Amino acid sequence: MKKILYTAFYFCSALLLSSCIGDLDQYPHEDETSSTIYTSADNYKAVLGKIYAAMVTTGQEKSGDPDLSSNSGQDYMRCFFNLQECGTDEVASTWLSGDNVTGLTYLSWDANDPWVSDMYYRIYYNIALCNEFLRNTTDETIARFTEQEQTEIRHYRAEARFMRALFYYHAMDLFRNIPxxxxxxxxxxxxxPRYTAAQVFSYIESELTSITGDMLDKADCPYGRASQGAAYTLLAKLYLNAEVYINTPKYTECISACKEVIKQGYSLEDDYSKLFNADNDKRTANEIIFTLPVDATHTVSWGSSTYIVCGAVSNTSDLQKPEDYGVKSGWGMFRVRGEIPSLFTGEEDKRAMFFTDGQTLNLDKIDDQSNGYFVEKWTNLTDAGETASNTADGGVNTDYPLFRLADVYLMMAEAFVRGGSGTTSTEVAGYINQIQERAYGDDSNNKEEGQITLSFILDERARELYWEGHRRTDLIRYGVFTTNGYLWQWKGGVKEGTAVNSRYNIYPIPTTELTANPNLYNENY
Known part of the structure; x- marks a missing residue:
């Protein structure tokens, strides 16, 4: 049984109130009961648990009251996955109208899109959780506790600041100029007030560089919490995309951050498939830097990894069996567009995990479950191949690995190829070839230094990281998300793919929020 920090996160339900869409005060705020909650170090830990759990749950306990009335009921990571994947070459959604993903799928959303709105309000609800926690963790406030308790709470405080930086990073990446x-x-x-991307970037950078000393290192950080490695990984992501966000390259800084992660002592998991099964909590000992625990007993989520595992199993095919993936029944939510399987050179690459029986590679109809391969990468099976939970009752037991070492290796390689200093082509090739050797089982596909180009890295990121929530950001960084530089099936709503307006590189702040806060506006919507 996983030991999870989150079992007492219901403490925080008394602290925060959520407002309805259309109210001027859109943000959860501190209630007077904080004086009765922040009375012990254990309660501080419980509230911190709520901050973490708010990424994968929608409310209090299993089937409890939702956190937000201004939300369609979706959790943070379900929204994040859809906004990062649905419009790319990695996902072909089945229920376009039923699940309201037509706009996301065809890169044609507007400021009233329900998924865009849900993501926006989830982000700011979670930021409010962090702010409320931090108001109660000042040195003056915690002075009444023992020295040991104060030390623990300072670690919690640093983690809450990290989580807030993560939420602001997602807000900036998705919406750019934000409240x-x-x-x-x-x-x-x-x-x-409305902050520009440059202001938000500077704030995130400052927060991450100032908190690492108060965060626990890999060896001491408990499962399910953010370590120094997580902070440096987020910093690397910030720097890798700096040219998109602030028109200033920071590739040398990205390399430095990646090296700080590597110093923590992470290593690649030998078996790629075990990174995405129901025992993947064990992989925090090596490759997974920051995971979001999901547990069918303690942290039930109908989004997050449950959404991915169950959603990738057909509910119409006679050939694909739900039990082969540890699920009670398939949801038939999505498949992969033909471009991604075509990136793999053959069966030798163990990462090519697709169900192909009765499926076509290409999509004549994007919403036909027989068009496009199903992805078998995520499962609810244990290392022993047994079903981990009853998915109809409590979802999956598979964690969501938000940050992992292979991504850091690929970020470092890309930053170097883009002109960053602080590493060598030999060192970069060594890291890339560790990924290749895991994928192929030997050195038969190892790369020479000159083969590690930007084009190779973009394709390799797809092969290594597909369906993990990276693709939209990667395609934008490469300048091909909205342009005709790369067309994939059904991009822009046509079978052969077409370029779309560049405004779709950024999601709009919801109309309801613009009405509530006159400081905000969308530039191109």
Whole structure:
């Protein structure tokens, strides 16, 4: 049984109130009961658990009250997966109208899109959780505790700041110029100012560089919490995409951050498939840097990894068996567009995990479950091949590995090829070939230094990281998400693919929020 930090996150339900869409005060705020909650170090830990759990759950306990009334009921990671994957070459959605993903799929959304709105309000709800926690963790506030308890709470405080930086990073990446609020701002009736991407970037960078000393290292960090490695990984992502966000390259800084991650002592898991099964919590000992625990007993999620595992199993095929993936029944939510399987050179690459029986490679109809391969990468099976949980009752037991070492190796390689300093072509090739040797089982597909080009890295990121929530950001960084530089099936709503307006590189702030806060506006919607 997984030991999870989150079992007591219901403590926080008394602390925060959520407002309905259309209210001027869109942000959860501190209630007077905080004085009764923050009375012990254990309670601080429980509230921190709520901050982590808010990425994979929708409310309090299993089937409990939802956190947000201004939300369609979707959890953070289900929204994040859809916004990062649905419009790319990695996902072909089945229920276009039924699941309201037509706009995401065809890169044609607007400021009233329900998934865009849900993601936006989830992000800011989670930021509010962090702000409320940080208001109650000042040195003055925690001075009443023992020295040991104060030390623990300072670790919690650093982790809450990391989580807030992560949420602001997602907000900037998805929406770019965004409202900004911290624990130092009023809690009621406050209309946050609009920060530019440059301002948000600077804030995230400052936060991440200042908290690492108070975060636990890999060896001491408990399962399910963010370590120094997580902070450096997020910093590397920030720097790798800096040219997109602030028009200033920071590839040397990206390499430095990647090296700090590597110093923590992570190593690649030998079996790629075990990174995405129901025992993948064990992989935090080697490759997984930061995971989001999902547990059918303690942290039930109908989104996050449950959405991916069950969604990737057909509910119409007579050939694909749900029990082969540890699920009670398939949801038939999505498949993969033909471009991604075509990137693999053959059966030798163990990462090519697709169900092909009765399926076509290409999609004549994007919403036909027989068109496109199903992805077999994620399962609810244990290392022993046994079903881990009853998915109809409590979802899967498979964690969501948000950050892992292979991504860090690929970021470092890309930053070097783009002109960053601080490493060598030999060192980069060594890391890339570790990934190749795991994928192929030997050195038969190892790369020479000159073969590690930007084009290779983009394709390799797809082969290594597909369906993990990276693709949209990668395609934007390469300048091909909206342009005709790379066309994939049904891009822009036509079978052969077409370029779309460049405004779709950024999601719009929801119309409801623009009405509530006159400080905000969308530039191209």
């Amino acid at each position: 900004f609020v911290t624990e130092n701002d009023p809690t009621v009736g406050y209309l946050p």
